[in-house]
Every structure is written in structure tokens, then in C-alpha cells.
Amino acid sequence: xxxxxxxxxxxxxxxxxxxxxxxxxxxxxxxxxxxxxxxxxxxxxxxxxxxxxxxxxxxxxxxxxxxxxxxxxxxxxxxxxxxxxxxxxxxxxxxxxxxxxxxxxxxxxxxxxxxxxxxxxxxxxxxxxxxxxxxxxxxxxxxxxxxxxxxxxxxxxx
Amino acid sequence: xxxxxxxxxxxxxxxxxxxxxxxxxxxxxxxxxxxxxxxxxxxxxxxxxxxxxxxxxxxxxxxxxxxxxxxxxxxxxxxxxxxxxxxxxxxxxxxxxxxxxxxxxxxxxxxxxxxxxxxxxxxxxxxxxxxxxxxxxxxxxxxxxxxxxxxxxxxxxxxxxxxxxxxxxxxxxxxxxxxxxxxxxx
Numbered sequence: 001x002x003x004x005x006x007x008x009x010x011x012x013x014x015x016x017x018x019x020x021x022x023x024x025x026x027x028x029x030x031x032x033x034x035x036x037x038x039x040x041x042x043x044x045x046x047x048x049x050x051x052x053x054x055x056x057x058x059x060x061x062x063x064x065x066x067x068x069x070x071x072x073x074x075x076x077x078x079x080x081x082x083x084x085x086x087x088x089x090x091x092x093x094x095x096x097x098x099x100x101x102x103x104x105x106x107x108x109x110x111x112x113x114x115x116x117x118x119x120x121x122x123x124x125x126x127x128x129x130x131x132x133x134x135x136x137x138x139x140x141x142x143x144x145x146x147x148x149x150x151x152x153x154x155x156x157x158x
Numbered sequence: 159x160x161x162x163x164x165x166x167x168x169x170x171x172x173x174x175x176x177x178x179x180x181x182x183x184x185x186x187x188x189x190x191x192x193x194x195x196x197x198x199x200x201x202x203x204x205x206x207x208x209x210x211x212x213x214x215x216x217x218x219x220x221x222x223x224x225x226x227x228x229x230x231x232x233x234x235x236x237x238x239x240x241x242x243x244x245x246x247x248x249x250x251x252x253x254x255x256x257x258x259x260x261x262x263x264x265x266x267x268x269x270x271x272x273x274x275x276x277x278x279x280x281x282x283x284x285x286x287x288x289x290x291x292x293x294x295x296x297x298x299x300x301x302x303x304x305x306x307x308x309x310x311x312x313x314x315x316x317x318x319x320x321x322x323x324x325x326x327x328x329x330x331x332x333x334x335x336x337x338x339x340x341x342x343x344x
Contacts, residue, residue: 052337057183057328061210067179094187094210112175116219119179123214 003121004149006080010035012141016085016102024089025050025068028081028104037079038106046072046106060093064100065126067119071109078107078114082144084135101126101135125151163194165237166227171200172247177218179210181248184331186210188239191320194230196240207240235314238273239321242266249331263302263330268292270321276312278322289322302332 013031018024026047032038038046049070053059060066066089081104088098103122107115125131131151138144171177177200189196189207196207200222205212207226218224226244228237243249249266251258259265271278271289278289282304287294289308300306308322329335 053180055336056331056333057180057187059179059183061179061183061214063211065211069179094183094190116176116178120215120217123211127211127215 002149002152003080003118003125004145004152006078006118007082007145007148008035009141009145011037011079011081012144013081013083014139014141014144016083016089019085019087019089021054021068021089021091022047022051024083024085024102025104028083028102029106031083032079032081032106037077037081038075042072042074045074046070050104050106054092058092058094060091060095060097060099061123061126062093062095062097063126063132064088064097065122066091066093066099066102067105067122068102069105069115069119071107071111071115073109075106075108078105078111078118080105080118084144121152163231163233164227164229165233166225167237167241168223168225169241169245171218171220171222171224173250174220174253176220176222177213177216177224177248179214180250181244182210182213182218184248184328185240185243186213188243188321188324189236191239191317191324192228192230192232192236193317194228194233194236196236197225197227197229199225199227232314232317235273235275235317239270242269242273249333251331251333261296263332264292264295264300266330267300267325268295270325271318273321274310274312274314274318276310276315276318278318279309281307281309302329302335 016024018027029043033040049072050068053070059068083102085100088100091099105118134147186208198205198207200216200218203216205216268290279286280289282298310318
């Protein structure tokens with residue numbers, strides 16, 4: 001199971017405009033609807049679950065990366081969305097820094113293993129200096145996909 | 159500071175989802191209150207207890223064994239706070255089969271206060287009690303979302319203040335209180 005299997009050009013947003021957490025989350029969920037990964041009538045419920053989760057402790061895990069996530073019973077599949085913000089999104093991260101890379105994961109109850117594995121992969125990437133260095137140089141979604149694919153191929157958890 | 163100050167304990171991860179984002183985030187946030195080194199080892203892999211990213215790459219699945227080691231000047235206090243958190247499922251409350259004690263916020267406050275050499279006093283409505291004293295806390299009628307003042311004096315007051323600030327900020331990690339605060343604000 002690879003992170004890259006869950007990301008394609010329709011679930012990557014290179015230019016997140018939102019600078020506030022909740023607006024950024026909503027914009028990613030809208031993208032999920034467009035990409036047919038989330039039913040439109042589930043946006044509000046999913047957003048609420050994500051915000052509730054943030055309230056229990058920010059998912060800004062450091063190095064400019066956040067991993068907002070929530071389990072929502074009514075969802076059928078796990079969806080992963082990636083957003084990049086040049087300006088940075090305020091996420092209340094533990095290191096106090098704004099977040100430039102958001103990996104959003106939502107899915108139904110009962111997919112805990114997939115969930116945990118995705119989180120491990122994302123955090124391994126986030127820790128990797130090379131990954132962050134090259135990520136800053138990517139210009140389009142295809143390059144991001146290539147990068148993630150490369151890094152997952154050689155990463156410690158691959 | 160004496161490098162020989164070392165406190166260590168072993169425990170089993172009981173969280174349904176394992177040592178996952180929420181436990182890790184909480185653990186790191188509290189670990190950062192202390193000067194001591196904090197090391198977390200799970201199944202042969204170790205990470206700094208102050209780094210969310212490092213800990214997230216540990217395979218801390220439910221049932222795994224974890225060794226927590228604190229080394230340095232305030233290792234005793236750090237170990238006391240962090241092992242209490244870890245042994246209580248990192249205060250994650252989403253296991254549906256469990257019955258949660260209605261006064262768990264006061265137990266958390268009393269236990270964490272007792273980790274410090276400093277005196278920690280808590281005041282509500284102009285009444286002031288020793289925060290280590292569970293019975294006295296009950297008398298004060300403190301709710302998870304009560305606004306409280308702390309008076310902390312002693313050699314490790316700086317660390318104790320950060321821990322108390324976190325307890326207040328997260329409403330003593332009583333998650334139902336946290337969630338209802340979101341709903342009320344919307």
C-alpha cells in the first residue's frame with residue numbers, strides 16, 4: 001500500500017488560496033467532490049469532523065506539514081487529498097510555524113490499518129529533508145506525484 | 159543539572175489506533191515543557207519524545223510495548239507527567255467500550271500537580287486549594303471548562319506552569335467537553 005496510490009492530479013491542489021485552517025480544509029473537500037472522492041452532501045459533516053479532531057490537538061506535525069484527518073461513518077472509501085500553500089496556512093502547529101503542505105485523510109470507521117499506514121508514510125516524507133527540498137521545486141501535480149512515488153520507493157518504510 | 163538523573167518505565171500501548179497522531183501530539187507537547195531528554199522506544203526503534211515527526215514513524219500499534227526514558231535535570235518530573243499520560247491511554251477517549259470517570263479531569267489535575275516539587279494552588283471563585291488534593295478539588299466544583307487561576311511557586315514552577323496551561327487549554331483533555339465547545343462556537 002502506497003500513498004501514491006491514493007493521489008492523482010485531481011486530488012492535488014498546487015495553489016491553495018486559503019490562509020485559514022477551516023477555509024483550507026473546505027477547499028480541499030470541494031476538490032474531493034469534484035474528483036468524485038466524496039459525496040457532495042458529506043462536505044459539511046466531514047468538515048465538522050475534521051474541525052472537531054483539530055480541537056483535540058492540532059495535526060500540524062512540524063516542518064510545515066499538517067495531516068488533518070477524521071473518520072466519518074457514512075463514508076464508503078478513504079480519500080487522500082494534498083494541498084500546497086505558498087503563503088502558508090495557520091494551523092496552530094506544535095512548532096508554531098505556518099503549514100505549507102496539507103495531507104488530508106478522511107475515511108470510514110474500520111479502515112484503521114490503512115489510516116495508520118498512510119500517516120506513517122506521510123510523516124516519513126515530512127521528516128525527509130530531500131523530500132521537502134524537492135517539493136519546493138515542483139511546479140505541477142505530475143511532478144509532485146513523481147516525487148512522492150520516487151521517495152516512497154526508497155523511503156525507510158517502503 | 160545531573161546527567162545521572164534517569165527515569166524509565168515500560169508500558170503497553172492500549173489505544174485502539176495505537177500510538178497515533180493524537181497521542182503523539184499530546185505527548186510531544188507536554189514533553190517539550192521539560193529540559194530533560196525524552197526518549198520513546200517501541201519494538202526496538204527509538205525517537206525523541208519531543209518530536210511528533212520522529213514518533214510518527216515508530217510502529218506503535220495497539221498492544222506494542224513502549225519504553226519511556228527521561229534523562230536530565232527535571233527527568234523525574236517529566237517522567238511522572240509523561241508516564242501518567244501514557245498509562246492512561248494518552249487521554250484519548252474514543253474507545254466506546256469504556257466508561258469514563260466523571261471526575262477524570264480532577265484526577266488528571268491532582269496527579270500532574272503532584273509530579274512537581276513546586277506548590278501548585280488552584281483558585282476558582284476566590285477559593286484557593288492545593289491542586290494535589292483531589293478531595294479539595296471536588297469541593298471547588300471544577301468543570302472541565304471552568305476558568306481557573308493557578309499559583310505556582312517552587313524550583314520547577316516554569317515546567318509546572320506549562321503543564322497546567324496545557325490542561326486548561328485542552329479542558330483537561332476531556333474530549334466530550336472539547337467537542338461540544340466546537341459545536342457551540344459554530
